[in-house]
Amino acid sequence: MRLEAGDAALLIDSKGRRFLLELNPDRTFQYHEGAVPHNDLIGREEGSWIVSSTGAQLLLLRPRLADFTLKMKRRAQVVYPKDLGPILVYADIAPGMTVLEAGSGSGALTLGLSRAVGPTGKVVSVELREDHAAHARKAVEKWYGRFPENVEMRIGDVSDEIQSVEPARIVLDLPEPWHVVTAAAQHQPPGGLLAAYLPTVPQVQTTVETARETGVFTEIEVKEFLVRDWNVAGRSVRPEHRMIGHTGFLIFMRKTARPPSQED
Numbered sequence: 001m002r003l004e005a006g007d008a009a010l011l012i013d014s015k016g017r018r019f020l021l022e023l024n025p026d027r028t029f030q031y032h033e034g035a036v037p038h039n040d041l042i043g044r045e046e047g048s049w050i051v052s053s054t055g056a057q058l059l060l061l062r063p064r065l066a067d068f069t070l071k072m073k074r075r076a077q078v079v080y081p082k083d084l085g086p087i088l089v090y091a092d093i094a095p096g097m098t099v100l101e102a103g104s105g106s107g108a109l110t111l112g113l114s115r116a117v118g119p120t121g122k123v124v125s126v127e128l129r130e131d132h133a134a135h136a137r138k139a140v141e142k143w144y145g146r147f148p149e150n151v152e153m154r155i156g157d158v159s160d161e162i163q164s165v166e167p168a169r170i171v172l173d174l175p176e177p178w179h180v181v182t183a184a185a186q187h188q189p190p191g192g193l194l195a196a197y198l199p200t201v202p203q204v205q206t207t208v209e210t211a212r213e214t215g216v217f218t219e220i221e222v223k224e225f226l227v228r229d230w231n232v233a234g235r236s237v238r239p240e241h242r243m244i245g246h247t248g249f250l251i252f253m254r255k256t257a258r259p260p261s262q263e264d
């Protein structure tokens with residue numbers, strides 16, 4: 001497909017450096033190997049090779065969601081692509097579902113969730129801070145080119161929104177999810193799933209202990225995903241020297257109807 005004004009575009013240079021642009025006929029992309037007017041990119045096919053003012057070659061692509069979230073402007077730390085995939089799979093996010101998400105932060109997780117629930121589903125994304133919510137809204141608009149119908153953004157504390165949303169899935173990326181676990185124990189529908197993304201061990205411990213104390217969360221799983229890129233060049237086939245050492249732990253749990261001792 002051809003790229004149009006307003007589209008997100010990714011340029012990759014000969015060393016693999018990646019540049020994210022929003023195509024605008026009045027702008028010129030400048031980098032250490034010259035300049036490329038956006039007008040040279042508008043109307044070009046994805047996958048085209050572009051030549052800069054100094055003769056350097058660049059590959060023009062439409063960014064993947066993973067490229068976009070790593071390169072877009074951020075306010076809060078985003079969920080990395082390596083964790084986004086497992087969140088979608090282990091939280092079992094599927095088309096048509098209603099997902100309650102918090103905090104909206106920079107909007108990276110919101111984008112992954114909204115793609116997964118599709119046009120028949122809904123993501124209610126809640127954020128305490130108005131400035132973060134505005135930033136996330138812009139990121140979502142930039143990715144889709146307009147604000148999608150399947151995302152609703154709310155300002156406030158996510159714990160206060162569970163009862164009105166009745167979410168099949170709750171996905172949390174915020175510092176103190178144990179407060180939300182306590183609220184979800186009361187208001188999330190039975191059979192629902194709650195997922196939390198946390199950078200430190202004490203946060204994981206408090207969240208899991210709180211979930212157990214409620215008596216209504218079970219199937220509690222804590223996971224960490226390590227991803228190693230590989231270099232494949234002639235006989236040099238080996239892991240890359242560098243990798244992302246740590247991002248966060250993922251916790252998943254299922255909501256039961258009532259504690260086992262109270263079953264009929």
Ligand SMILES: C[S@@+](CC[C@H](N)C(=O)[O-])C[C@H]1O[C@@H](n2cnc3c(N)ncnc32)[C@H](O)[C@@H]1O
Pocket residue numbers: 076077078079102103104105106107108109110126127128129132156157158159173174175176
């Ligand atoms: C790490 S950021 C989230 C980043 C986001 N997941 C992304 O991928 O771009 C955490 C956000 O949670 C928000 N937050 C903290 N506690 C909250 C709460 N109880 N309800 C809603 N948002 C909350 C913070 O203001 C912050 O913007």
